Amino acid sequence: MPPATGNTQFTVTARSYDEVWTAAIRSVTRSLTIIDESKIAGRIRAKSNAGLMSGDDVVGVFISPAGRNASSYTIEVQNLMRSRGLISGPGPDWTRNIVASIKAELANMAPSGPVSVKDSLSPSEEILTMPAPDGPRPTGPIKSGELSAQVEQLARQSGCVPIGRAKLIAKTPGVETYQTSCQNSQQALFKCEMRQCRRLD
Template sequence: MIKTVSKVLAVGALCLGVAACSTIDGLQPTDSGVTVEVRNKTYNEVWKSSVSAMSSGLAIVEINKSAGVIKSEAPAGMATWGEVIGLFVTPVSQSADSYSIRIVSKKRSTYQITGQDWAPSIAARIQADLDSE
């Protein structure tokens, strides 16, 4: 009886732990984050700046220029389990008047106390690179 209860509790704890994790696949442009508006630039300029910002101190794990999506991860450290970061460019068009860049940053675990919100620094890099507001 005690073994059965222990197994059930162990499985329950594992399920809670997995459910509380943020993954690359879970990042969505509708998540809370930072938005950068860019005008008078081409899609290629916006994309090049976005790739540069998302690879500075981060590892790109998914990149799709035709969909306007870049996803990166920050490594785990002494006091953090790491973070996952998504960047979403809209519209995905070579001839748009303006582009919206949505940057979403999440800690790997909802129980993680430490960690960095990467969205503001990535947005600042893109703004500085493109001289946008």
């Protein structure tokens, strides 16, 4: 791995993972040649086409969390240098250029809607109760889960004041999906994997 000569990171919200990945790929391939990529790992590495008497700029783009939808993503762009001889002078600021390009790509995309219940569930998850639509909290007993209290706390931290218990709507070994009703009449979805919960919408 070449030594890092600079890095920049920023946060993206209200976008799906596919949108963030597409924006990163488009931005990198516009000026550089990809030498390694993994969508699952959220990693892109690319290099410039430098001459024999200059250095090769190697740029790394890293997206976290990788491979899944989340409420926000951290994108880090690293400018690496792999020497091939004498450096003829300062080259392009790839870090700044790639960051600006990713932001522009995302800004030009149509707004992304909230994560749907269908998209939040994996094929192996067993649906326990039908998710409630946005609106007043339905009457009747709520099926809470082992992690309902953790989900309710996370909901408050994300701006949703829960009405009643968080409802367990689907589960599979090691993974549970919850829904909470908020005071603003909206619904919030949460995915818990190995007891680690995150908001999806």
